[in-house]
Amino acid sequence: MALTTTVNAADLEVVHWWTSGGEAAAVAEFAKALDASGKHKWIDGAIAGGGGTNAIPAVVSRMLGGDPVGAAQFNHGRQAEELVAEGLFLDLTDLAKKEGWRDFVYPSSLLDACTLDGRLYCVPVNIHSWQWIWLNNGAFAKAGVDVPSNWGEFVASADALRSAGIAPMATGSQAWQSSGLVTNVLAVSLVGSEAWARVNVDKDAEFAAGPEYAAVFEAAEVARDLSADIEVTDWNLATAAVITGQAAAQIMGDWAQGEFAVANATAGEDYTCLPGLGENKVLQLGGDAFYFPKNKDEDVELAQLELASLMISKQVQVDFNLKKGSLPVRGDVDLSSANDCMRQGLAILADGNVLPGGDMALTRDTVESINDLMVQFWNSDMSAAEVQKKYAALIASAD
Numbered sequence: 001m002a003l004t005t006t007v008n009a010a011d012l013e014v015v016h017w018w019t020s021g022g023e024a025a026a027v028a029e030f031a032k033a034l035d036a037s038g039k040h041k042w043i044d045g046a047i048a049g050g051g052g053t054n055a056i057p058a059v060v061s062r063m064l065g066g067d068p069v070g071a072a073q074f075n076h077g078r079q080a081e082e083l084v085a086e087g088l089f090l091d092l093t094d095l096a097k098k099e100g101w102r103d104f105v106y107p108s109s110l111l112d113a114c115t116l117d118g119r120l121y122c123v124p125v126n127i128h129s130w131q132w133i134w135l136n137n138g139a140f141a142k143a144g145v146d147v148p149s150n151w152g153e154f155v156a157s158a159d160a161l162r163s164a165g166i167a168p169m170a171t172g173s174q175a176w177q178s179s180g181l182v183t184n185v186l187a188v189s190l191v192g193s194e195a196w197a198r199v200n201v202d203k204d205a206e207f208a209a210g211p212e213y214a215a216v217f218e219a220a221e222v223a224r225d226l227s228a229d230i231e232v233t234d235w236n237l238a239t240a241a242v243i244t245g246q247a248a249a250q251i252m253g254d255w256a257q258g259e260f261a262v263a264n265a266t267a268g269e270d271y272t273c274l275p276g277l278g279e280n281k282v283l284q285l286g287g288d289a290f291y292f293p294k295n296k297d298e299d300v301e302l303a304q305l306e307l308a309s310l311m312i313s314k315q316v317q318v319d320f321n322l323k324k325g326s327l328p329v330r331g332d333v334d335l336s337s338a339n340d341c342m343r344q345g346l347a348i349l350a351d352g353n354v355l356p357g358g359d360m361a362l363t364r365d366t367v368e369s370i371n372d373l374m375v376q377f378w379n380s381d382m383s384a385a386e387v388q389k390k391y392a393a394l395i396a397s398a399d
Ligand code: BGC
Pocket: 017, 018, 023, 049, 050, 051, 052, 075, 128, 235, 255, 287, 288
């Protein structure tokens, strides 16, 4: 005779954009945890495209068409704000209270990015920051130069790398990549946190058009030139070019770390990572969060709450983030097996040299317009002065 249980098993379709080797290994930890609950089943809905370029529109159209997915990845911040305001997501406030999320989420501001009118609509799963350069140590040895410790030294090593037949940099051709590189990495690392916040948080368009911020776009011209020797589309293929030594460096968020891990490369030995390009050691508090589209099926709703709870639980946070290359959202977990790069990230977090993520400061519409502009710049000979002027105009119309 069957026992009466309050929870019936449900299949949960989870949409995310984690399709590279490192990402797939990390998301498998979530799937494993849900399946191990013995009640619910993870149905994987991976849709490639960084920044959710393809996954988010798919999630939105499924929701509006009355066929919502079970759970959806967004970057925490403003990406989902209109959908939250329309009441399309499950309210996680009671679950978070019951489990005391505010007591262990660190920094607790991560929860603010999930909150509207005092109610919580997402579970943050990691902290990812954009401001890193990844260097293949062997490539520099082959070129007969020291592994650089900052952007200036890296630029100075480009001729030696090229003479040794090594592409100085690999940058994928998708819009979100050139955009993140210029507006998040070069801006924060080379012009500074305050300047970045003045443009992205305060939307000071005059400052964005001014002489101090011009340094961002001048460096972008240099980065564009240093990336010209190798053509790649996906970010992880650019990382692969660095891992194999075809290219010496890539500017990319700390998710690149997952690719080095899958390739069994050791931080500090095979490769070097420099937060803030070695110039401004700072961390952006962006990252990934899951939202749960409202569903009429009660069993699905129980499975959604169970998944949210698992995603933020101690062991799953450790297992997932060690593979993902991101930092956990809990301050109370054991990270003794963190590698050199993760340790650097944790130290910056402890120092408090942090900034909001770009998606926390700007709406999805603004981010997309900036992405379009930056990829146009990247794939043409548009001058630094011209891209700066157009960028400042976008900031002027941002809310
Ligand atoms: C996400 C990362 C992901 C990266 C590339 C970013 O938007 O925050 O988790 O690894 O895109 O797919």
